[in-house]
Amino acid sequence: MRKLLSICLFLLLAHVITVKSLNPTLDDDVLGLIVFKADLQDPDGKLASWNEDDDSPCKWKGVRCNPRSNRVSDLVLDGFGLSGKMGRGLMQLKFLTKLSLAKNNLTGSIGVNLAQLASLRVIDLSGNGFSGPVPSNFFEQCGSLRSISLANNKFSGKIPDSLASCSSLGTLNFSSNQFSGLLPSGIWSLHGLRSLDLSDNLLEGEIPKEIEGLYNLREIRLRKNQFTGEVPDEIGACALLRSVDLSENSFSGALPTTLQQLSLCNNLNFHSNLFTGEVTEWIGELGRLQTVDLSNNMFSGAVPNAIGNILSLKALNISNNGFSGSLPASMVNCQNIESLDVSRNSLTGFLPTWVFQIGLQNILFSENKLTGSIYGALTSSIDISHQNLQVLDISHNALSGEIPSEIGSFTSLRFLNISKNALMGEIPETIGKLKALDFLDLSENQLNGSIPHEIGGATSLKDLILSRNSLDGNIPSSIGTCSSLTSLILSRNNLSGQIPVAMAKLSDLEYVDLSFNKLTGTLPKPLANLVHLVSFNVSHNQLQGELPAGAFFNTISPSSVAGNPTLCGAAVNKSCPAVLPKPIVLNPNSTGTDPETIPPTLTHKRILLSISALIAIGAAAFIVIGIIFITVLxxxxxxxxxxxxxxxxxxxxxxxxxxxxxxxxxxxxxxxxxxxxxxxxxxxxxxxxxxxxxxxxxxxxxxxxxxxxxxxxxxxxxxxxxxxxxxxxxxxxxxxxxxxxxxxxxxxxxxxxxxxxxxxxVSGGNLYKHLHEGEDEDGNRSSLTWNERFNIILGIAKSMAHLHQLNIIHYNLKSSNVLIDGLGEPKVADFGLARLLPMLDRYVLSSKIQSALGYMAPEFACKTVKITEKCDVYGFGVLVLEIVTGRRPVEYMEDDVVILCDMVRGALEEGRVDECIDQRLQGKFPAEEVIPVMKLGLICTSQVPSNRPDMAEVINILGLIKCPSSESQEEEESG
CATH class of the missing domain: 3.30.200.20 (Phosphorylase Kinase; domain 1)
Structure with a gap:
């Protein structure tokens, strides 16, 4: 009895001890997850169910428990929108087997040695913002780890040598980071590895012979690194490989023939390396290949005939190499192929007919040495019921003949480029049947005849390029039905007639080039409604009349309208009855008696005493008399x-x-x-x-x-x-x-x-001195930062808007009338002084503010145009350009005069933006703000007052331009 009683007491005590020890163990999971949550921000409330008062976390969102032990086994929080750092709370989850925090916004370094969790099998931290090096001891106790992904983060430094301890590792993905240096040698001893992805890093070195140790490898991706050397023959020992991607490195030498041992491989990607030599018949042994990309290397010789044995082939890209000869006719057996790119090689012979007979979607033969007519090849497949062709690029060869009308049968065609050949004849009318076509380039051929009216049927067209041919006739008005058109390039032909008004319907137009034709008539006024225009070139035609009045045409480059003798407007420096003259420019270097003499470089060398000339002479004489009168006063x-x-x-x-x-x-x-x-x-x-x-x-x-x-x-x-x-x-x-x-x-x-x-x-002096004369304590010119300049522009705009709201016109806005206080804020001076004069005679007024050289709106020179607040807007626009460029509104050279508005307008039109911006700002400005501000300045200096925005609109536009992040960035740089 005593013995039995002792046994019962022992069992009871053991039960009590077990219960007491079990509850704290269960609490470890709750406590660990709550501590983990405390380091996170959860803006979407995905972790709202995580309650620290719960006895078990097994019903929490993203948490899965083992049904037997009731302990947390899986923590999967993919795409929860979490941010913050990964804290040590996870180390309490002793039975965790899977941790997946992918596609969140977590940051910081990995300060938690997760590999010490003995049960952990899967770690996925991909798609976050983790940074810094991975600790050298991170993988020292990772014997249980099967899969790890650190992809798409910002990790840097070397991959730790301790990775070799992960003997059970099957999947390793460190892609899209900033890892550098050599790979740890132990990585080649991970015999269980099935997938290795180290692409898009800064890794270097060679692939060693030890790669044969990865005999279980199914895929290897080393794309976009700095690997060098030859691919070792031992890669053939990885017989289970399905995918090999070594692209965008500096591998060299010939491809090893042992690749033919990869009989299960379906993807070979070696593009953008330094491989040389020939691709021999061994490639035909890879009967399961679906995609082959050897592009952008230095391969030479003929394309192997055995490639026709790869019946599963879907995509072949051998572009940008030195392949020669003809494509093998055996490729007609590749009935599953969808894309063939052999462009930029030295292939010769005719365009093969079989490429149009096997149901290809993409055919690219550009920049080779193909000859002969295209007629036979294109017409060989019109009866093929499975016509799937979407992309056809046979440009930059020596092909001849006519474009067959059967081209209209390729109804799925989206991209057609036959430019830079020797094609003749007319553009077939059937081109209008290509409803899906969005790109058509027939430029630089010998095509003649007119542009078919049926072209309007290609309603999906975005780019139409027919330049450098011998096309004649009119531009068809049906072009207006191509509502998606963004580029219309018809330059250097013999087109005549008027530009169709229907072009104004093409609201998405960005680039238009009609130069070097024989177009006549006036430019349709509705073209001014094309708000997306970037370039509109009608130079060297026979156009006449005035330019359309619109935001783009008010700032159009003179070179885009040159060579039209009877065209008028500000851009061609020729007045129209309804267009105001250029701004008044006074030349302080002039030796004449007329202080308003325009520099010779702005006038025609031949002086014709026309009616307009006589009027100009009379106006000048009147101004001289006015100035003498004012001088006496x-x-x-x-x-x-x-x-x-x-x-x-x-x-x-x-x-x-x-x-x-x-x-x-x-x-x-x-x-x-x-x-x-x-x-x-x-x-x-x-x-x-x-x-x-x-x-x-x-x-x-x-x-x-x-x-x-x-x-x-x-x-x-x-x-x-x-x-x-x-x-x-x-x-x-x-x-x-x-x-x-x-x-x-x-x-x-x-x-x-x-x-x-x-x-x-106001203690800080005027803006003119800051921009053109100011010097710091060391004798260097003061340098306003971009944020300071932007704030000055915005402050001036606010002051002018306030004045205009009170019906006060400044008349004399210029950089010397803008003062800068001790805090860098602008203060506009001299406002409203013109109201003290008995009458606002523009000639008397202009003589009093003649120091505002280049700021004066053009309406000052035209008595019939009313002076309004828009003349202040003009001066503001010039001032904006002066602040951004650091250059004066008018600058006189030895034999030329540079007007700031024209200089900026031309530079923007020709893409020379950097030439406009103050050199003191180079490399220290956000282009996404500076360029729109310059464009705003040009709009404000429109020759037509009604086209200028009011100052309230200017303030709204400036508010849209300013990026909040740029100020803090600039402060960091200056700090």
Whole structure:
């Protein structure tokens, strides 16, 4: 009895101990997963079911447990949208066999040695953002591991040598990372390995003979690395290989003949290496091959006849090699082949007829030495019921004959390129039956006749290229039914007649080249509605009349419309009755008596005294008289000012803050405060305190009694200024205008012969000096960053929009009138001063702001066009281009004058963007912002005022252009 009682007590104690130890063990899985979750961000709430109060995690989403032990066996969270780091909580899952976190946003390094989990068989961390090297000891205890994938991450450094410890490994995928250096030698001893994918890394070295140890290997992918040397003969020992991809490396030498031992192989990809030699008959032994890619190597010799024995072949690409001779006729046996690319070789003979008889989808024979007529080859297959041809490229050969009308029977054709041959005859009308065709290139042949009207039936066309032939007749209006067309290239033919209005229906058009033809008539006005145009070349035709008025045509390159003697518009530098002339340009280097003489390089060398010339001469004479008149007035003003200024005492008595009408003392009005001028009145007489001079007067800096600096503008238009009552009314209106990007007007001083405007003082100088003259402490020119420039552009736009909302036109916007404060913010000055004049005569006004060289809108030169806010938009556009390029609006050379708008427009049209951008910004600007900003500047400088956006629209456009990420990126670079 005593013995029995002892046994019962022992069993009871064992049960209690078992229960107590079992509960904490179950809690390990809950605790581990909760700790793992704490390091993650779960924006989609996929882990909402993970509750730390649960006794078991087996019902949690993504978690699977072993039904016997009730322990977590699988954790599969693929595509959960998780971010954050992979924490150590996973190390609590002692019975985990599969861990898959693929296709998430996890980052950081692998700080957890997962291989220490003794039960783990599968690790899949692919498709995340993990980075850094894999720890050298990561694989030291990975004997149980069967499959690991680290693909599509940012891992770097060497692949650890400890990988050789994974003796049971069957699948290894480290593709699409940044692994570098040599492969660990132990990798070739993983006898159980079935799949090896190391593609798209920076690995180097050679494939060793030890590859024969991978006798269980089914696929090997080493694509896109830096491997070198020859492929060893021992690869033939891997007899189970189904797929071999060694493409995009630097392998050299001949292909080993032992490859014929890979009788199960269905994919050979060796493209883009340095292989040489011939491909001999051994390839015919690989009877299961489906895809063969030997392209972009240096193979030579004939294409082996035995390739016709590979009846399973679906795709053959031997392009860009040195193969010669003819393709073997035995390939007619390859009835399953779908794609054949033999382009860029030295193949000779006729275009083989059998290629059109075996149901091919893609036929590419371009850039060879084929001769003879294409008629027989193309017509040999018209009765084949399984006609599947989609791509036919036989360009750049020496083929001749006519294009047969049977081409219309290839109803599945999407891509047809027969360019750069010696084809003759007309384009068959049946081309219009190709409803699926989206690319057609028949350029650089000897085709004649007209473009068939039936071409409109090819409604899927995106690219139509018929250039450099002898085509004549009209461009058919049916082209308008090809609604998907993006490129229309018909240059260098003998086409005549008018450009059809139906082209305006092609809303997706981007590239049009109709140059070097005999086209007549005017350009259809609706073409201006083609908003996606990038290039429109109609040069060297016989077109006449004016260019369409639209965003693209307002900035079209002059070279795109050259060679049309009777075409007019800004782009050809020839005025039309309804098109305004070029901007007024004053040449300070001119030696003539006319200050508005246009440089000789902008005029025709022959001077014809036509009616327009006489009008121009009369206008010039009128301007000269106006300038002489203004000059006399200015002399009188300066004389009067000198007398008035001399009467101002250095004390503050005359600058009483209480209004007075005493003409001897003058009237001082401050809009806020009660300043004491006693310490600064002398500034008006001190040349050293002068800040600058503009069209409306000189500006001086002075200090108030409270120590605050102000800027005082001494107006030089006294004799033109309105009466005191009108003057004060207008100035008080200006004093009520407040905006962060406008210089605040703080007060004024009045006498009949002297008027002063008192502004806030802006310490950073003007934008002109920052762009063209500024120097830092080391004597180098100051360099505004792109973000600083963009903010300046945006600030100017906001200030101008505010003024226009108040119906105030600036008239004199230029870089010297934009001040920069201590925080780098722009402040526009001199706004509203034109309202102080008795009348807004544009010639008087233009003479007062003639320092705004290149900023003046063209309507200043045309009396019949109303001056509106759009003249400010023009000046803003020029200012934008000046800020981006760092160049002045007009620059005079020894024998030329460069107008900034025209220079930028031409450079953008010709793809020379880098030439436009300020050299101080090179490599430190986001092109996705700079280029649209330049285009916005060009739109704002449209010759036609109605085509310019208003400033509110400009602000919206700038908001769409700005990328939030670029600012932080630039700050990181500068830091």
């Amino acid at each position: 200015n002399l009188r003003v300066r004389s009067s000012m000198s007398r008035s200024a001399a009467a101002i005492p250095l004390s503050g008595g005359d600058f009483s803050s209480s209004p007075t009408t005493d003409t001897n003392s003058g009237k001082l009005v401050m809009f806020s405060g009660d300043p004491d001028f006693s310490t600064g009145a002398h500034a008006l007489l001190n040349k050293d305190c002068e800040l600058g001079r503009g069209g409306f007067g000189a500006v001086y800096r002075t200090v108030l009694g409270d120590g605050r600096s102000v800027a005082i503008k001494k107006l030089t238009v006294s004799s033109l200024v309105k009466s005191q009552e009108d003057f004060e009314r207008e100035v008080k209106k200006l004093g009520k205008i407040h905006h962060p990007n406008l210089v605040a007007l703080e007060g004024y001083y009045w006498t009949p012969s002297l008027q002063l405007l008192i502004y806030e003082f």
